[in-house]
Amino acid sequence: MDFLDRLGLEHPVVQAGMGGGVATAELAGAVSAAGGLGTIATMPSATFGAQLAAARRRADGRPVAANLLVPFARPAHLRACVQAGAALVVFHGGIGRRWFSDLREAGVLAFSTVGSVEQARAALAAGADGLVVQGAEAGGHLMGDEPLRTLLPRVRGLGTFPVLAAGGVADYRDVVAVLDAGADAAVAGTRFLMTSESRAHPLYKQRVQEATRTxxxxxxxxxxxxxxxxxxxxxxxxxxxxxxxxxxxxxxxxxxxxxxxxxxxxxxxxxxxxxxxxxxxxxxxxxxxxxxxxxxxxxxxxxAGETVRRIDDIVSVRDAVERLTSRSGPSRPSS
Known part of the structure; x- marks a missing residue:
C-alpha cells in the first residue's frame, strides 16, 4: 500500500509544518478538507492537542498531520498526537528517535525531515517510517544545503520507503517534477503561507508578495x-x-x-x-x-522559500490546492 492509499489522500500534496502559530486548525483543516494533508505545527502543548482535534473536525474526518520541532517536543505533544488521531508525525530539527516506538505502537506514521543523504541514513536506521527530503530552496528552518533536484534522487536511491519532497513547490509543475523524481507527495510551505486561512501577519504576506529574493x-x-x-x-x-x-x-x-x-x-x-x-x-x-x-x-x-519569485497573490486554501494539483490551475512562469 502506497503513502496516499495508507492515509486516504486524494492529492499528493502536503502542507508544510509552519510553526509559530501560522498553521492552526483553520489552515490545516482546510488543506485536508480539500484532499491534501494539512499539518498542525509545534505550539505550546496546552493548545496543540485542541488544534489537532479542531483541524480533524474541519477536515470532515480526513487525515491531519503534526509537525514537531525536536528541540521543543515534549511528551505532552506526543500524547496529543495519539489522542487526537494524527495520521502522521513529522519530526524536524532532529531525528526524533525517542518517539518512534510509541507512535508505531499507536499506529501513527513517524517521518523525519532530512537535508542530506547522511541524515537520511541516520533517520532510517533509527526506525523512521519515511522521510521528508528538504531542499535548500525551502523556507523556514533548513536541514541541509543541497538543492532538492539533486538530493531527492540520492535519497530515493537508499531503498523503498515513503518520501515527501519539500522545497521549491509553488504549482502543479513542481508537484509533477518531484513525483517524477520518485517522491510520493510534494510538501508546500510558502504557497500555503500565502492563503487567507494562514495566520501570518498581513504585512508579512505583503512582504512575501513583493519579495524578489530570499x-x-x-x-x-x-x-x-x-x-x-x-x-x-x-x-x-x-x-x-x-x-x-x-x-x-x-x-x-x-x-x-x-x-x-x-x-x-x-x-x-x-x-x-x-x-x-x-x-x-x-x-x-x-x-x-x-x-x-x-x-x-x-x-x-x-x-519563505525561493518560490517567492513565483507566488505573488493571496488565495484560499482550496484555490492553493487546485493550483498544486490541476494542470489548468493558474501559475506564473518560472523566473
Missing part, C-alpha cells in the same frame, strides 16, 4: 540556531553582510543559546518577541502573526 541566514537563531531562509527586512538589512552572515559574535550568541530550546517553554518565545527591536540583535525564531504590531515584521523572521 536570504539564508542564522540571524533569527537565539534559542534555536538552525539555518533558515527568510525574506529580507530591516533586521537583515541592519545585521547581515552580502553573504547573509551576521557578525561572528552574534552567531556565537545563537550557538550558546541553543540549549534553551530544551528547557524553556514555547510561550517564552512570545515574551522575547515583544521585546525585540531592530537595533538590539537578539532575534529568536518567532514570526509575525495576525494581531501583532505592524512594526514586528521588521524584527521577526519572515520565513
Amino acid at each position: 536570504v539564508r541566514t542564522m540571524l533569527f537563531g537565539v534559542g534555536w540556531p538552525l539555518a533558515h531562509r527568510v525574506v529580507p527586512n530591516a533586521a537583515t538589512d541592519r545585521w547581515l553582510n552580502e553573504a547573509g552572515e551576521a557578525p561572528l559574535w552574534l552567531r556565537g550568541v545563537g550557538r550558546a543559546s541553543a540549549p534553551l530550546a530544551r528547557v524553556l517553554p514555547l510561550r517564552a518565545g512570545n515574551a522575547m518577541t515583544s521585546r525585540q527591536r531592530v537595533g538590539v540583535p537578539l532575534f529568536g525564531p518567532a514570526l509575525p502573526l495576525v494581531g501583532m504590531p505592524a512594526a514586528s515584521v521588521d524584527w521577526t523572521a519572515l520565513y
Whole structure:
C-alpha cells in the first residue's frame, strides 16, 4: 500500500509544518478538507492537542498531520498526537528517535525531515517510517544545503520507503517534477503561507508578495540556531553582510543559546518577541502573526522559500490546492 492509499489522500500534496502559530486548525483543516494533508505545527502543548482535534473536525474526518520541532517536543505533544488521531508525525530539527516506538505502537506514521543523504541514513536506521527530503530552496528552518533536484534522487536511491519532497513547490509543475523524481507527495510551505486561512501577519504576506529574493541566514537563531531562509527586512538589512552572515559574535550568541530550546517553554518565545527591536540583535525564531504590531515584521523572521519569485497573490486554501494539483490551475512562469 502506497503513502496516499495508507492515509486516504486524494492529492499528493502536503502542507508544510509552519510553526509559530501560522498553521492552526483553520489552515490545516482546510488543506485536508480539500484532499491534501494539512499539518498542525509545534505550539505550546496546552493548545496543540485542541488544534489537532479542531483541524480533524474541519477536515470532515480526513487525515491531519503534526509537525514537531525536536528541540521543543515534549511528551505532552506526543500524547496529543495519539489522542487526537494524527495520521502522521513529522519530526524536524532532529531525528526524533525517542518517539518512534510509541507512535508505531499507536499506529501513527513517524517521518523525519532530512537535508542530506547522511541524515537520511541516520533517520532510517533509527526506525523512521519515511522521510521528508528538504531542499535548500525551502523556507523556514533548513536541514541541509543541497538543492532538492539533486538530493531527492540520492535519497530515493537508499531503498523503498515513503518520501515527501519539500522545497521549491509553488504549482502543479513542481508537484509533477518531484513525483517524477520518485517522491510520493510534494510538501508546500510558502504557497500555503500565502492563503487567507494562514495566520501570518498581513504585512508579512505583503512582504512575501513583493519579495524578489530570499536570504539564508542564522540571524533569527537565539534559542534555536538552525539555518533558515527568510525574506529580507530591516533586521537583515541592519545585521547581515552580502553573504547573509551576521557578525561572528552574534552567531556565537545563537550557538550558546541553543540549549534553551530544551528547557524553556514555547510561550517564552512570545515574551522575547515583544521585546525585540531592530537595533538590539537578539532575534529568536518567532514570526509575525495576525494581531501583532505592524512594526514586528521588521524584527521577526519572515520565513519563505525561493518560490517567492513565483507566488505573488493571496488565495484560499482550496484555490492553493487546485493550483498544486490541476494542470489548468493558474501559475506564473518560472523566473
